[in-house]
Every structure is written in structure tokens, then in C-alpha cells.
Amino acid sequence: MIKCRVCGGSPTEFIDFGQQPLSDAFRAPDDATDEFFFRLAVGLCPDCTMVQLMEEVPRERMFHEAYPYVSSGSAVMREHFEKTAQQLLATELSGPDPFIVEIGSNDGVMLRTIDKAGVRHLGVEPSASVAELARMQGIQVLGEFFEASSAARIRAEHGPAQVIYAANTMCHIPYVESIFQGVDTLLAPDGVFVFEDPYLGEIVARTSFDQIYDEHFYLFTARSVAAMAQRFGFELVDVRQLPVHGGEVRYTLARAGRRTPTPAVADLLAEEAGAGLADLTTLQRFAAAVGEVRHDLVALLRRLRAEGRTVAAYGATAKSATVTNYCGITPDLVAYVLDTTPAKQGRLTPGAHLPVRPAQEFRPPYPDYLLLFAWNHAEEIMAKEQAFRAAGGRWIRYTPTVHLV
Numbered sequence: 334m335i336k337c338r339v340c341g342g343s344p345t346e347f348i349d350f351g352q353q354p355l356s357d358a359f360r361a362p363d364d365a366t367d368e369f370f371f372r373l374a375v376g377l378c379p380d381c382t383m384v385q386l387m388e389e390v391p392r393e394r395m396f397h398e399a400y401p402y403v404s405s406g407s408a409v410m411r412e413h414f415e416k417t418a419q420q421l422l423a424t425e426l427s428g429p430d431p432f433i434v435e436i437g438s439n440d441g442v443m444l445r446t447i448d449k450a451g452v453r454h455l456g457v458e459p460s461a462s463v464a465e466l467a468r469m470q471g472i473q474v475l476g477e478f479f480e481a482s483s484a485a486r487i488r489a490e491h492g493p494a495q496v497i498y499a500a501n502t503m504c505h506i507p508y509v510e511s512i513f514q515g516v517d518t519l520l521a522p523d524g525v526f527v528f529e530d531p532y533l534g535e536i537v538a539r540t541s542f543d544q545i546y547d548e549h550f551y552l553f554t555a556r557s558v559a560a561m562a563q564r565f566g567f568e569l570v571d572v573r574q575l576p577v578h579g580g581e582v583r584y585t586l587a588r589a590g591r592r593t594p595t596p597a598v599a600d601l602l603a604e605e606a607g608a609g610l611a612d613l614t615t616l617q618r619f620a621a622a623v624g625e626v627r628h629d630l631v632a633l634l635r636r637l638r639a640e641g642r643t644v645a646a647y648g649a650t651a652k653s654a655t656v657t658n659y660c661g662i663t664p665d666l667v668a669y670v671l672d673t674t675p676a677k678q679g680r681l682t683p684g685a686h687l688p689v690r691p692a693q694e695f696r697p698p699y700p701d702y703l704l705l706f707a708w709n710h711a712e713e714i715m716a717k718e719q720a721f722r723a724a725g726g727r728w729i730r731y732t733p734t735v736h737l738v
């Protein structure tokens with residue numbers, strides 16, 4: 334029986350995607366070694382309401398020297414993180430000699446603005462290749478996993494942090510007890526722990542089931558984050574919905590009793606209660622909608638193949654591993670995937686083995702259809718690829734339902 338990673342309760346499973354590969358394990362075409370698979374299923378803890386994976390992938394299998402995801406690949410995200418850094422500088426980091434620690438700093442997309450402002454900072458980033466991209470810009474990075482032990486060493490060397498920040502990283506970390514111990518050791522008495530991650534409310538509303546994959550261990554709500562915070566001596570004091578990555582929430586936590594929660598917390602909790610986000614029936618309805626998307630997407634791709642149309646895809650996202658492997662999308666249905674990331678190009682997508690081609694070299698003759706895997710960057714990508722649309726190409730979308738654009 335698996336146990337809730339937050340409270341030890343017994344999660345109830347509501348969706349099962351079957352055997353799935355690691356979402357970021359792109360393969361060389363001549364690689365004949367066995368691929369790692371695990372069972373991707375999601376459950377709801379009836380006690381603390383945390384939604385989480387039923388099976389945990391060891392962290393070293395996911396975050397290592399060859400981790401291919403670089404945060405700066407999107408102009409929208411670069412701007413988002415610059416604004417985030419500016420806001421922190423103007424508020425929490427405006428006192429004398431402030432210090433900020435970022436968990437999962439990746440290529441330094443957020444910390445570069447902090448560094449330019451001359452503020453003391455430390456990124457904590459176990460994936461060596463992306464950490465090196467940050468160091469090359471002069472950003473301070475510790476090449477380790479953030480957890481209780483590394484946090485204690487950071488505190489001993491640098492003193493307390495006014496802000497501990499993490500974007501798209503807390504939901505990747507099952508071992509929250511160790512994280513909160515580390516935050517407790519490192520955070521200044523009045524400091525804040527701020528993190529932003531994909532929001533279960535948006536995932537359910539948009540049927541964006543591809544937000545579920547090995548790295549996304551948790552799908553947070555304000556309610557489950559508040560319960561988690563409380564368990565470890567903290568309190569949810571602010572929430573803010575963000576439009577990035579298909580709908581996220583930024584949670585601000587402080588030590589319990591230190592700050593007055595903003596009205597936004599109660600508002601979001603009420604909205605979640607209305608939407609039934611902690612109810613198993615809501616999540617079972619979501620699972621049924623996901624099954625329909627799979628049915629419709631496979632039917633469309635098979636029809637296009639029968640009609641002799643050419644179909645490729647855009648964005649070799651981690652998310653797309655769930656779509657391709659759950660729907661059985663192999664190269665006979667989608668010939669290749671375009672992507673701007675050098676570490677993914679020339680390789681095959683995990684499990685489904687679709688070849689990844691450089692998006693930078695996308696030019697006529699175009700395929701008839703492009704399946705938009707990177708739908709969270711839709712505006713940016715469609716603006717960039719107007720020539721494809723102008724030449725008669727159509728985009729295939731699959732959230733919230735399968736449709737053509």
C-alpha cells in the first residue's frame with residue numbers, strides 16, 4: 334500500500350496511464366539499451382487532499398548531467414521570471430544585505446536579474462549541465478539537491494535567507510518533509526517560501542492531462558498546499574494565479590502566525606470548494622474526459638493518415654511523453670517533432686520514439702498538420718510560425734478537447 338508523501342494517509346487512485354517512460358529521457362537513434370518504464374497513476378489523499386503520483390521515480394534518474402530542459406527557451410518565460418525577480422527585489426529583498434535561495438534554478442533564468450541587482454543569491458540545482466549555463470553568466474550555484482542536509486550547510490555558510498523561491502520544482506519533489514526541514518533551518522524568522530507550480534484547478538478545467546508525468550509528482554491546490562504547510566509549521570499567506578505554463582498558482586508561505594493571510598487565500602479556497610477539487614468524483618470525471626480526448630485524438634490522427642495527410646508535431650515537451658505513450662502515437666501517425674532545444678534535437682522522444690528535428694530549420698514543404706505539444710507556449714509559437722498557417726497548414730490542439738486551429 335503506498336502512503337501519502339505528505340501525511341502518511343492512503344491515496345485513492347483515480348487515473349492510470351499505464352507504463353510510461355521518463356519524460357525527459359530523449360534517446361540517441363542508435364541507442365539499443367532498455368528504456369526505463371514505471372506505472373504512471375495518480376491518487377487523491379483523503380486525509381490531506383494532496384493529489385500525487387502512485388509511484389515515485391528515483392530522483393537521480395530524472396535530474397542529472399544530461400537533464401535537457403532549459404528554462405530560457407521561451408521568451409515569455411524569460412519575461413515572466415524577470416518580472417518575478419523585480420517584484421521580489423522591490424518587496425521581500427529590499428532590506429539591508431538580503432539573501433535569496435532558489436531551488437531548481439536551472440539555467441539562471443530568474444537569478445540573472447537578482448545577480449544584476451547585486452543581491453546575494455544562491456541557486457541550488459542538481460542537474461549539472463543546466464547549472465553550468467547559469468554559472469557561465471556569473472550566477473552562484475550549488476550543484477546539489479535541496480533537502481534538509483544541503484540547506485543546513487547553506488545556512489552555516491551564508492546565513493539566513495529572506496526568500497526561498499522555487500518555480501516548477503516543488504511539484505517535482507516527493508520528499509517534502511526534508512524540504513520543509515531545510516526551509517525551516519535556512520529561512521529568516523520573517524522570511525517567505527514562495528513557489529509556483531501547475532495548478533490542479535486548471536488541469537481539471539482544461540483536461541490538460543499531459544501535466545501528469547514522472548517529474549510532476551504533485552498536482553497542488555491551495556487547500557493541499559495549506560494542509561502541507563500547516564503540517565510542517567508554516568502557513569499559506571498568499572496565492573496568486575499565473576497565466577504561464579497552462580495555468581499555475583504562486584504560493585507564499587511564512588512561519589505559522591508570522592503574517593496575516595491575504596483575502597486571496599480564502600477566495601481561492603472557496604473557489605476550490607465550489608469546483609469540488611478535493612472530491613474524488615470530480616477527479617473521476619476528469620479521468621473520463623481524458624479518456625475521451627485520447628479516443629478523439631487517435632481517431633483524428635488515424636483518419637488523417639488514411640487520407641494521406643502529413644502530420645508532424647511542435648514542442649518535444651516532457652508533457653508530450655504522456656500524450657504519445659498513453660495514446661500510442663508512433664512515427665506512422667506523427668512523423669517528427671520540431672523543437673528548439675539543442676539537447677533534444679537529433680534524438681528520439683521517450684517511449685514513442687518520434688524523431689526530434691530543429692524547429693529553427695522548419696521551412697517549406699510544410700506538413701499539412703502540426704500537433705501542438707507545447708500548447709502552453711501557443712501564442713509565442715503560433716506567432717513565430719505564421720508562415721506555416723499562411724501556407725494552409727493547420728494546428729491540432731487537444732486541450733480541453735481535440736480541435737483544429
Ligand code: SAM
Binds near residue numbers: 459479
Ligand atoms: N525553475 C526553472 C523553471 O521554472 O523553468 C526550472 C524548472 S525544471 C522543470 C525543474 C528543475 O528542478 C530542474 O532543473 C531540476 O534539476 C531541479 N530539481 C529537481 N529536484 C531538485 C531539488 N531537490 N533541489 C533543487 N533542484 C531540484
Ligand code: TMP
Binds near residue numbers: 650671
Ligand atoms: P515546456 O512546455 O516544458 O516549457 O517545454 C517547451 C518545449 O518546447 C521545449 O522543449 C522548447 C520547445 N519550444 C520550441 O520548440 N519553440 C518555442 O518557441 C518554444 C517557446 C518552446
Ligand code: ZN
Binds near residue numbers: 338339341378383
Ligand atoms: Zn495526505
